[in-house]
Every structure is written in structure tokens, then in C-alpha cells.
Amino acid sequence: MAQHRVVIVGGGFAGLKLAKDLKCRDTSITIIDRRNHHLFQPLLYQVATTVLATSEIAWPIRALFRDRKDVNTLLGEVVGVDLERRLVLLKDGNAVPYDTLVLATGARHAYFGRDEWEPFAPGLKTLEDATTIRRRILLAFEKAELETDPETRKALLTFSIIGAGPTGVELAGIIAQLAHRTLVKEFRSIDTSSARILLVEAGPRVLPVFPEALSEYATKSLTKMGVEVRTGQPVTACNENGISIGDEFVASRTVIWAAGVQASNAAAWVGAEMDRAGRAVVQPNLTVTGHPEIFIVGDTASVKTEQGDTVPGIAPAAKQQGEYVAAIIKARRRKRPEPPPFKYKHLGNLATIGPSSAVIHFGKFRLKGGIAWWIWGLAHIYFLIGTRSRMAVALSWLWVFLSGHHSARLITQKETLKDEV
Amino acid sequence: MAQHRVVIVGGGFAGLKLAKDLKCRDTSITIIDRRNHHLFQPLLYQVATTVLATSEIAWPIRALFRDRKDVNTLLGEVVGVDLERRLVLLKDGNAVPYDTLVLATGARHAYFGRDEWEPFAPGLKTLEDATTIRRRILLAFEKAELETDPETRKALLTFSIIGAGPTGVELAGIIAQLAHRTLVKEFRSIDTSSARILLVEAGPRVLPVFPEALSEYATKSLTKMGVEVRTGQPVTACNENGISIGDEFVASRTVIWAAGVQASNAAAWVGAEMDRAGRAVVQPNLTVTGHPEIFIVGDTASVKTEQGDTVPGIAPAAKQQGEYVAAIIKARRRKRPEPPPFKYKHLGNLATIGPSSAVIHFGKFRLKGGIAWWIWGLAHIYFLIGTRSRMAVALSWLWVFLSGHHSARLITQKETLKDEV
Numbered sequence: 029m030a031q032h033r034v035v036i037v038g039g040g041f042a043g044l045k046l047a048k049d050l051k052c053r054d055t056s057i058t059i060i061d062r063r064n065h066h067l068f069q070p071l072l073y074q075v076a077t078t079v080l081a082t083s084e085i086a087w088p089i090r091a092l093f094r095d096r097k098d099v100n101t102l103l104g105e106v107v108g109v110d111l112e113r114r115l116v117l118l119k120d121g122n123a124v125p126y127d128t129l130v131l132a133t134g135a136r137h138a139y140f141g142r143d144e145w146e147p148f149a150p151g152l153k154t155l156e157d158a159t160t161i162r163r164r165i166l167l168a169f170e171k172a173e174l175e176t177d178p179e180t181r182k183a184l185l186t187f188s189i190i191g192a193g194p195t196g197v198e199l200a201g202i203i204a205q206l207a208h209r210t211l212v213k214e215f216r217s218i219d220t221s222s223a224r225i226l227l228v229e230a231g232p233r234v235l236p237v238f239p240e241a242l243s244e245y246a247t248k249s250l251t252k253m254g255v256e257v258r259t260g261q262p263v264t265a266c267n268e269n270g271i272s273i274g275d276e277f278v279a280s281r282t283v284i285w286a287a288g289v290q291a292s293n294a295a296a297w298v299g300a301e302m303d304r305a306g307r308a309v310v311q312p313n314l315t316v317t318g319h320p321e322i323f324i325v326g327d328t329a330s331v332k333t334e335q336g337d338t339v340p341g342i343a344p345a346a347k348q349q350g351e352y353v354a355a356i357i358k359a360r361r362r363k364r365p366e367p368p369p370f371k372y373k374h375l376g377n378l379a380t381i382g383p384s385s386a387v388i389h390f391g392k393f394r395l396k397g398g399i400a401w402w403i404w405g406l407a408h409i410y411f412l413i414g415t416r417s418r419m420a421v422a423l424s425w426l427w428v429f430l431s432g433h434h435s436a437r438l439i440t441q442k443e444t445l446k447d448e449v
Numbered sequence: 450m451a452q453h454r455v456v457i458v459g460g461g462f463a464g465l466k467l468a469k470d471l472k473c474r475d476t477s478i479t480i481i482d483r484r485n486h487h488l489f490q491p492l493l494y495q496v497a498t499t500v501l502a503t504s505e506i507a508w509p510i511r512a513l514f515r516d517r518k519d520v521n522t523l524l525g526e527v528v529g530v531d532l533e534r535r536l537v538l539l540k541d542g543n544a545v546p547y548d549t550l551v552l553a554t555g556a557r558h559a560y561f562g563r564d565e566w567e568p569f570a571p572g573l574k575t576l577e578d579a580t581t582i583r584r585r586i587l588l589a590f591e592k593a594e595l596e597t598d599p600e601t602r603k604a605l606l607t608f609s610i611i612g613a614g615p616t617g618v619e620l621a622g623i624i625a626q627l628a629h630r631t632l633v634k635e636f637r638s639i640d641t642s643s644a645r646i647l648l649v650e651a652g653p654r655v656l657p658v659f660p661e662a663l664s665e666y667a668t669k670s671l672t673k674m675g676v677e678v679r680t681g682q683p684v685t686a687c688n689e690n691g692i693s694i695g696d697e698f699v700a701s702r703t704v705i706w707a708a709g710v711q712a713s714n715a716a717a718w719v720g721a722e723m724d725r726a727g728r729a730v731v732q733p734n735l736t737v738t739g740h741p742e743i744f745i746v747g748d749t750a751s752v753k754t755e756q757g758d759t760v761p762g763i764a765p766a767a768k769q770q771g772e773y774v775a776a777i778i779k780a781r782r783r784k785r786p787e788p789p790p791f792k793y794k795h796l797g798n799l800a801t802i803g804p805s806s807a808v809i810h811f812g813k814f815r816l817k818g819g820i821a822w823w824i825w826g827l828a829h830i831y832f833l834i835g836t837r838s839r840m841a842v843a844l845s846w847l848w849v850f851l852s853g854h855h856s857a858r859l860i861t862q863k864e865t866l867k868d869e870v
Binding site: 084086093097101102103104120122155159167170214215417427433438439 | 504841857858
């Protein structure tokens with residue numbers, strides 16, 4: 029039997045799970061990613077807010093497959109697919125042949141047609157996004173300390189987060205904690221506890237995927253922590269000076285985008301039908317219509333649940349799809365019947381609100397507060413890769429818990445204040 | 450008594466030690482630095498070589514003085530000093546008044562008039578320098594894995610370190626370890642153990658500040674680790690393809706500069722006499738001639754030992770100077786006699802060679818090998834700031850020791866392969 033070449037584009041949750049599960053005779057796997065590392069995105073906001081170090085939530089993909097001779101890792105940027113000759117086309121002109129292709133290229137934050145907002149309201153998807161946001165937050169306090177004009181100072185001490193899904197809620201909570209507790213004793217000219225943290229949501233409530241009671245609890249907790257929650261009010265403008273919420277302009281020098289994502293270009297590469305968010309509409313077995321040898325999984329695929337909803341873009345969904353596709357490829361290689369259509373099993377939703385509170389919704393099980401936070405924390409440590417990262421993250425959290433001090437408060441990348449918007 | 454304003458420019462070893470020691474009634478301290486963090490430079494090479502995370506060796510300056518109401522921290526770039534009006538001039542146009550001024554602005558790597566080499570041979574002074582070098586080293590392996598031309602592949606797998614002082618020796622040792630051990634099992638097309646690591650030194654031997662016997666030991670250890678040591682041969686050219694050692698051209702895509710430093714501009718700001726390395730020649734009490742209210746300390750000062758040598762640019766020397774200046778200022782404030790001229794006490798030299806060997810020279814005490822490495826390691830952990838960093842660095846080293854795997858192997862800052870030289 030000839031070697032069967034499986035090419036996976038994207039080393040996110042879906043791609044990694046697939047490669048891990050797919051261990052099959054006469055089958056070789058190539059993982060192509062434009063970054064050298066897998067990123068644990070659910071904790072990326074903690075890098076942006078100075079709690080965790082970059083290397084605590086990212087691992088070199090090739091190191092994860094050190095002991096798998098059948099897995100080849102390739103650092104490269106995919107620009108297209110030659111469907112006829114079955115080649116993945118790279119930006120550097122190289123082409124990688126495949127027998128089975130899996131596109132797991134994820135999503136990027138999207139501005140719903142307002143791309144001009146991006147320089148003023150960075151989103152959070154890569155390590156660089158996180159260190160950029162971290163730099164902006166810390167620089168805002170530093171500049172406020174030097175500023176003599178009270179209006180400008182107020183604008184520097186106003187932080188706006190657009191979008192109140194889990195990421196927006198988590199960001200608002202930690203920024204409030206940073207301003208109202210961690211930094212209070214460190215500045216001499218400003219009172220950081222006077223900082224204003226706005227969480228702006230166009231929809232009617234925060235954490236819309238949670239039951240209403242938990243949304244209400246989250247709003248109350250955030251308010252108690254000093255976050256100003258503004259729901260039902262879309263942001264209508266955004267520039268270097270601040271944002272407009274409906275008709276009201278709020279001077280705010282630090283704005284973070286947590287409002288929406290756009291799928292990668294994978295659908296276009298293979299000519300698949302797209303939904304409104306740019307996701308590829310796939311067959312019930314996650315293949316591309318007319319191309320049983322091509323699968324699309326994770327945030328870049330539009331998959332329906334049994335109830336007809338779209339499967340959410342979260343890590344457990346991506347992993348389930350990776351696992352499912354591994355099972356199909358194995359069945360095909362062993363000439364056994366393929367498994368039945370992909371069925372998403374929703375495990376539940378988790379979100380933290382600040383340093384010691386969380387909400388959990390698992391079917392009929394609902395929990396909020398401190399115990400929910402511990403469950404959230406243990407679950408995330410469990411899902412990290414390797415003992416080393418688990419120890420490091422546990423140590424970082426323990427330290428915050430005991431001392432209240434964040435250990436990754438570095439302004440990096442830009443040399444001076446003047447370089448910054 | 451009116452408040453006496455001490456302004457310290459630079460939050461390095463000298464500046465921090467001075468601020469820590471100078472706790473004096475009616476005296477306020479302002480620390481100005483263009484970075485928000487103090488950096489533990491002796492371990493910076495370990496960030497560049499994927500062993501440590503950036504936040505493990507850097508701390509926000511203002512956090513270190515959280516409990517000192519008399520200490521004010523200011524993020525800003527100094528561009529000059531108005532000696533008559535006693536003002537420190539900042540790039541943003543602001544000016545900070547002083548009664549006593551301490552310039553502790555350190556040094557930057559220097560190319561001895563060959564500044565055009567900088568893009569090809571980055572040096573190691575800031576966190577960004579370290580992540581840049583880390584990215585280049587890791588990308589060289591990634592590109593070699595994709596490369597089909599054997600000559601280009603060889604150039605990608607040739608790493609040259611220019612300068613064999615402690616930093617050069619330490620870099621060469623860890624890169625050899627990375628190539629010949631850590632990465633061996635992870636690549637499929639290349640054999641990383643075939644990588645060539647060159648340590649090039651214009652002088653007659655490596656680690657010139659150590660006794661000859663220890664230099665010889667270091668050379669032997671490095672050679673055993675697979676480092677090619679080339680002494681007595683200056684680098685005569687450097688470009689994107691490699692370096693010339695004397696008349697010989699060596700194709701080498703990754704070149705790191707560890708050969709020399711140049712003092713900051715502080716001497717020019719105050720019109721002080723400069724030595725050849727740009728350091729300010731100061732009075733025996735570390736003040737500027739004609740300006741008893743201005744001190745220059747650390748790597749940017751040219752200070753003589755009792756034997757007439759120049760005090761070396763190392764952390765213990767900087768700390769001793771900071772301590773000394775604190776004592777002078779205290780004496781002046783209390784109207785007591787000033788301490789006698791600064792006297793440098795050389796504690797010794799330490800350098801590591803790879804993962805489990807070091808050389809130590811403390812007066813008549815000489816030590817090499819594994820035990821020296823443990824002393825080196827414990828000394829560095831001791832000198833880190835705070836329990837948190839000590840635990841994190843100890844954990845990182847323990848992990849390397851037990852597993853052989855480095856935990857900060859991230860390529861960051863540049864999105865694609867193509868962006869890189």
C-alpha cells in the first residue's frame with residue numbers, strides 16, 4: 029500500500045487533535061502553520077493583561093510531535109489549493125502534495141466592514157496582539173502619570189472594551205482589577221482607581237450565550253468591580269481619541285476590540301460556499317461538497333448542530349471535529365465503513381469575571397462565584413499542554429492570588445512613548 | 450529644610466541600588482527610564498536562546514518601589530541636561546528639575562565604526578534584542594528544513610557569534626546544546642546536529658578577563674560541545690550571507706554580535722571628558738568635574754581601580770557605585786563628612802559554558818565544571834528580584850535539567866518567513 033499523505037493546514041485545537049488521533053499505518057501527516065507555535069487562545073487575554081507570560085500558553089508545534097516520526101511540521105503560509113493536482117500552494121512558491129487535505133485555519137477578529145477602526149481598536153488573536161494590547165494598557169497609565177491636562181488624563185484613564193462575550197468580559201474584569209487594585213500604590217500623580225473601564229455591547233446583555241440569570245450575575249459582578257457595562261448600544265465611531273456609543277462620544281485612548289471574528293480564507297481556496305462570517309459550509313461529514321478528500325474543521329467551518337444552530341467557535345468544538353475527521357480518515361484507510369455524520373456535543377460554557385469569580389453553564393448545571401472560578405481555573409490548567417506549562421500557569425495564578433501582583437507587566441516592542449498612537 | 454530632589458536617569462543595577470539605599474528625610478527621588486522595566490542583563494542571553502521567558506528577568510521599575518512614597522518613577526527618554534537651570538530635558542519637551550543628578554544610563558553594543566553590520570549581526574542589550582535573536586535562531590532551523598539547495602542549507606545551519614567574552618561563550622554553548630541535543634528529534638529533513646557553531650574572537654583567547662588556565666578549559670569544553678572556537682582572527686566583513694574571518698568567507702545566515710559596547714550619551718549631556726568607549730571620566734567620588742551635584746555611575750562612567758585599571762562594566766561594579774553615591778548624598782544631607790573616594794572591590798568573574806559547566810575566578814579561588822555551574826546558578830537566582838522570579842527561573846532551569854527541553858521557543862514579532870533578512 030502506498031503512503032497516504034494527509035496535509036493539515038493550521039496547528040490550532042482542531043489540527044492538533046486530528047494529528048494526535050490519526051496514527052495509522054502507511055499514513056504520513058504534514059502540519060503546515062505560518063507560526064511555529066500552537067497557541068492556547070482561551071488564556072490569551074491573560075497575556076494581554078499582564079498575568080501570564082507569552083511562553084506559558086504557546087508551544088512549538090514540532091516539539092509536540094517530537095516522538096511521532098510520521099508527523100512532519102512545516103512553517104509556511106498557505107495562499108491557495110490546486111484542487112486538480114492536489115497541491116497546497118505556499119507563499120514562497122513551494123507546493124505540498126496531499127491525498128487528504130484538512131483545512132483548520134481558524135478565524136481572525138473582524139470589524140464588520142469598519143476595518144479603518146483596527147489601528148485604534150486592536151483585537152486579540154495572536155501573541156503579538158496580546159503584547160500590543162498589554163503595551164497600550166500599561167502605556168496609558170504611564171502617559172497619564174506625565175499628563176497635566178485633566179481632560180487628556182481622563183481620556184488616558186478611560187479603557188473601552190467593545191463586545192461583551194467571554195473575552196470582553198474577561199478583559200474588562202482584569203483591567204478593572206489592574207487599575208483599581210494592583211497599580212494603586214505605584215503611581216504618584218494619578219489615582220489609578222479613578223480609571224474608567226467601559227464594556228460596550230450592541231446586544232441586549234453581556235455573555236449572550238449564557239442563560240439570562242448568569243448574564244445578570246456577570247453584569248452585577250462587573251459593576252461591583254468598577255466596570256461600566258453599556259448594553260444595547262452599538263459603537264458607531266472609533267478613532268485615536270475615543271469611541272462613539274450611539275450619539276455619545278467617550279474620550280478613551282485605549283480601545284480593545286472583542287466584538288467579532290471572521291473566518292480565514294480557506295473556503296475561497298477550495299471554492300466552498302460561505303456563510304455570512306466567511307465560514308465554509310461543509311457536508312455533514314465535514315468535507316467540501318464534491319471533494320470528499322478535503323475536510324474543513326474548526327472556526328473556519330460552518331457546521332450545524334442537531335437543533336440547526338451553528339456550532340460555536342470554541343476549543344471543545346474544534347477538538348471534536350479534529351477527532352471526528354481522524355476517525356473518518358482511519359476508517360477509509362482501513363477500508364471500513366465511515367462513521368455517521370458529525371454530531372456536536374455541547375459540553376457547556378465557562379467565563380471568568382475578574383480574579384475570583386466565574387460563571388459556568390453545563391446543561392442544567394449552573395454555577396457562579398468563587399467555586400465556579402476554581403473549576404474554571406482547574407479546567408484550564410488541565411487543558412494546557414504539558415506539565416511544564418501547567419506548573420508555570422499555576423504558579424502565576426497562585427502568585428496573583430497570594431500577592432495581588434501580576435508578573436508580566438512589560439512594555440515591549442516599541443522603544444519610546446512617541447512611537448505609540 | 451526644603452525637599453532635596455534627587456533625579457536618577459536609568460533603572461539599571463546602579464540606579465536601582467542607589468534608589469534602594471537612599472532613604473533620607475526631606476529627600477525625594479525620581480527615577481527616569483525610557484523602559485518601564487529593570488532588566489537582569491546577566492541572564493538576557495537565556496531569553497535569546499529559548500531557556501527563559503522575557504518576564505522572568507524583567508520587573509516594572511515602579512512596582513519595585515511600590516512601598517516607597519519618596520520614589521517617583523517616570524517613563525521618558527532623556528535627551529540632555531540644562532546644567533545652569535538644573536533640569537533634565539526629556540524628548541517630549543518636558544523638563545525635570547534636580548538638586549542632585551545621577552546619570553546611570555548604561556551602554557549599548559557597539560560595532561567599532563562598522564555600524565552597517567548591525568542589521569546582520571544584532572547585539573544583545575534589550576528584551577527586544579533577545580526576542581529578535583531568538584526569532585533568527587529558530588527561523589534558521591525552520592528555513593533549513595524547507596531548503597533544498599545544500600549550500601544554502603549549510604549557510605542556514607551555520608551560526609556565528611562574534612566576541613568570546615562571557616556573553617559570546619554563553620550564547621555559543623546554548624546554541625550548540627539547542628542544535629545538537631534539544632532539536633535533534635524534531636526535524637525530518639535536516640540533521641540539526643550537523644549545525645556549525647562558530648565562536649570568533651579577535652583576541653588571543655576566549656574569556657580574556659579570566660586566568661589563562663580557565664580560558665583553556667572553556668575552549669576545551671566548548672570544542673567538546675561542538676563549538677568551533679576561532680581566536681586571534683578578527684571579523685573583517687559581515688553581510689546577509691555571512692562573515693569574513695581574516696581572508697576566509699564563511700557562509701552563515703545567523704550572526705550574533707557579542708564583541709563590544711559603547712557607553713550612552715551621558716558624558717556629552719554634561720560636557721564631561723570621555724574615554725575611547727565614550728564613558729565619562731569622573732572624579733574619584735564619581736562626580737563630574739566642576740559639578741559636585743552630578744554623579745555618573747555604572748557602565749557609562751570610566752572609573753579607575755586602585756591598580757589603575759578601568760572598573761569593568763558588570764553588575765557588581767554598578768551596584769557598588771550606586772551604593773557609594775547613596776552614601777555620599779546621605780552624608781551631604783546630614784551635613785556629615787563625605788565618604789573617601791570610591792574604591793572598587795572586585796568580587797570575581799563567573800561565566801557558564803553550556804548547560805552544566807562554568808568557570809569561576811574569585812581572587813585565588815578558581816573553579817571549573819559542574820560544581821561551578823551550580824554555584825553560578827544559585828548566585829544568579831539569588832540576585833534576581835523577588836521570590837516570584839526566583840521560583841520561575843528555578844523552575845525553568847530545573848525543567849531543562851530534567852527534560853532537556855527549552856520552554857520559550859517562540860518565534861514572535863514577525864508574521865512570516867519572508868519578512869526576515
